[in-house]
Amino acid sequence: MTGTETATAPGRRLEWQVAEVSEIVIETPRVKSLFLHVAGWQSHLPGQHVDIKLTAEDGYQAQRSYSIASAPENELLTLTVERVAGGEVSPYLVDELRTGDRFQLRGPVGGYFVWTVATRGPLYLIAGGSGITPLMAMLRHREKRKVAVPTLLLYSSRSLEDVIYREELTVMAQHDPNLQVVHTLTRNQPDGWVGYRGRIDKEMLAETPPALANKPRIYVCGPTSFVEHVSNLLVELGHDALAIKTERFGPTGG
Amino acid sequence: MADNVADLVLDGNAAAGCLGEIFAADITIAQIQCEACGSTRPVGSLRLYAAPMGAVLRCTHCDGVLMRAVNTPHGRWLEMSGTRCLRF
Amino acid sequence: MNDDAPISRGFGSARRAQTPKDRVPPGQYVTTDFPILSAGPTPQIKVEDWTFALQRGGSLIGKWSWAEFEALPQTTIKTDIHCVTKWSKLDTVWRGVTFDDLLKAAGVGEPAAPYIMAHCDGGYTTNLPVADLIGGKGMIATRYDDLPILPVHGGPARLLVPHLYFWKSAKWVRRLRLMEHDERGFWERMGYHNYGDPWKEQRYDGD
Numbered sequence: 001m002t003g004t005e006t007a008t009a010p011g012r013r014l015e016w017q018v019a020e021v022s023e024i025v026i027e028t029p030r031v032k033s034l035f036l037h038v039a040g041w042q043s044h045l046p047g048q049h050v051d052i053k054l055t056a057e058d059g060y061q062a063q064r065s066y067s068i069a070s071a072p073e074n075e076l077l078t079l080t081v082e083r084v085a086g087g088e089v090s091p092y093l094v095d096e097l098r099t100g101d102r103f104q105l106r107g108p109v110g111g112y113f114v115w116t117v118a119t120r121g122p123l124y125l126i127a128g129g130s131g132i133t134p135l136m137a138m139l140r141h142r143e144k145r146k147v148a149v150p151t152l153l154l155y156s157s158r159s160l161e162d163v164i165y166r167e168e169l170t171v172m173a174q175h176d177p178n179l180q181v182v183h184t185l186t187r188n189q190p191d192g193w194v195g196y197r198g199r200i201d202k203e204m205l206a207e208t209p210p211a212l213a214n215k216p217r218i219y220v221c222g223p224t225s226f227v228e229h230v231s232n233l234l235v236e237l238g239h240d241a242l243a244i245k246t247e248r249f250g251p252t253g254g
Numbered sequence: 255m256a257d258n259v260a261d262l263v264l265d266g267n268a269a270a271g272c273l274g275e276i277f278a279a280d281i282t283i284a285q286i287q288c289e290a291c292g293s294t295r296p297v298g299s300l301r302l303y304a305a306p307m308g309a310v311l312r313c314t315h316c317d318g319v320l321m322r323a324v325n326t327p328h329g330r331w332l333e334m335s336g337t338r339c340l341r342f
Numbered sequence: 343m344n345d346d347a348p349i350s351r352g353f354g355s356a357r358r359a360q361t362p363k364d365r366v367p368p369g370q371y372v373t374t375d376f377p378i379l380s381a382g383p384t385p386q387i388k389v390e391d392w393t394f395a396l397q398r399g400g401s402l403i404g405k406w407s408w409a410e411f412e413a414l415p416q417t418t419i420k421t422d423i424h425c426v427t428k429w430s431k432l433d434t435v436w437r438g439v440t441f442d443d444l445l446k447a448a449g450v451g452e453p454a455a456p457y458i459m460a461h462c463d464g465g466y467t468t469n470l471p472v473a474d475l476i477g478g479k480g481m482i483a484t485r486y487d488d489l490p491i492l493p494v495h496g497g498p499a500r501l502l503v504p505h506l507y508f509w510k511s512a513k514w515v516r517r518l519r520l521m522e523h524d525e526r527g528f529w530e531r532m533g534y535h536n537y538g539d540p541w542k543e544q545r546y547d548g549d
Binding site: 014049050051065106107109110111112113224242245246247248249250251 | 262263264265266267268270271274275280282283295296297298299305
């Protein structure tokens with residue numbers, strides 16, 4: 001894909017395609033990544049999502065949206081799903097789905113919540129729980145393209161075990177002086193934890209490195225209440241509301 | 255379930271699939287002007303309500319309904335009387 | 343439309359096994375949650391400012407303040423509710439003023455108009471035949487499970503017409519307008535069924 005990447009070119013109808021599960025990876029006790037093969041997949045932009053549709057044997061159907069976690073440069077399309085207790089779809093995807101299983105998928109959609117290297121930076125990503133998913137697509141894309149965009153990821157999780165992509169993020173940051181990954185753990189912190197604790201607050205958001213002081217592109221993603229809380233704080237801190245792009249996952253966080 | 259009132263709302267970007275059945279171009283990046291208050295924003299940044307029933311997109315400035323879309327087995331419905339103009 | 347949709351192996355079997363078929367309309371599943379769906383932000387209504395009106399044509403035939411409304415005869419019902427998005431909730435308990443008692447309080451013997459439009463704070467509307475409100479079929483509810491209805495569930499008062507899909511049980515109802523001719527409300531003019539009988543699965547216009 002070159003400079004003018006348009007994943008959904010004008011005039012192309014959005015249709016349901018068939019996705020087949022190629023591989024499943026356990027990320028955390030509640031979260032799995034599904035690597036999918038979609039015949040005729042035409043690439044996507046980092047931050048976009050897909051709608052998936054499951055059909056039961058009696059014809060009953062359920063539909064949900066999931067952000068694409070893989071970068072367009074990655075080989076397989078990846079969705080990262082968190083099991084929501086009592087949910088209808090996520091427990092199926094996390095507990096029941098096996099390689100070879102199939103479901104319908106529509107997309108990629110949502111060109112608004114997108115960042116590519118062409119957009120430039122600085123880049124300020126703020127994730128709550130499974131809200132890391134679309135932001136990870138952006139980070140993976142950024143890494144593959146080897147661009148020196150000053151980037152900060154502020155990532156809120158319940159505990160260290162719940163941090164999705166923890167290893168990958170650590171390695172990414174170690175190899176990239178322009179990328180900083182900052183965690184806050186809201187419920188449990190391991191012994192000796194020197195990082196942030198508790199919900200994201202004004203102090204955490206104010207402590208952004210100087211490289212990001214110059215009108216950063218800001219992307220906030222996670223449960224709706226998280227996104228609203230963080231966005232309000234960012235505006236209070238003087239960030240331009242129009243420079244903040246949000247992706248609310250709803251009450252259950254996706 | 256949602257105890258917090260604020261939890262119910264999504265972003266216009268989440269309606270991309272639903273609206274993608276009606277609009278060929280990506281509407282989430284289109285600029286939309288509210289008929290009621292005149293403010294202009296990308297469709298993806300609007301507030302999205304009632305997602306399980308369809309899409310009700312509201313102005314972030316005045317809460318007016320800009321657009322409604324419903325996909326049914328018998329056809330797709332779109333209503334935009336709250337939109338002054340849409341620019342792709 | 344979905345004849346060639348691949349079956350997702352093992353999806354949904356547990357949930358549907360738990361659904362009592364004769365109690366629950368076709369295509370529905372039972373939930374113990376109380377899911378919330380709104381077409382707009384939750385209005386924050388103070389009962390001191392709240393009024394309820396019954397209109398016919400352009401005339402007001404009844405108007406009540408909150409205190410006056412609470413003083414009307416109260417009825418408690420236990421009923422099942424069915425949302426067009428496929429969840430059903432059984433044995434829900436509501437308390438409020440039946441439409442019959444509202445008409446009596448307004449001094450109206452016969453409604454003398456076949457249809458009603460419900461108007462709500464926030465602008466939501468829904469239409470239904472008067473025949474589906476009288477005879478105990480509909481009420482303006484103010485209590486759910488013995489407690490004031492939460493704003494997010496339509497409080498301080500919502501319409502309750504449990505034999506129809508739940509979008510007809512309009513939240514934040516403020517005014518019922520009797521109409522000579524049927525007019526479609528918020529969802530009814532956007533592809534949803536004009537009547538909405540869950541037992542006939544009348545979800546969409548054309549069903």
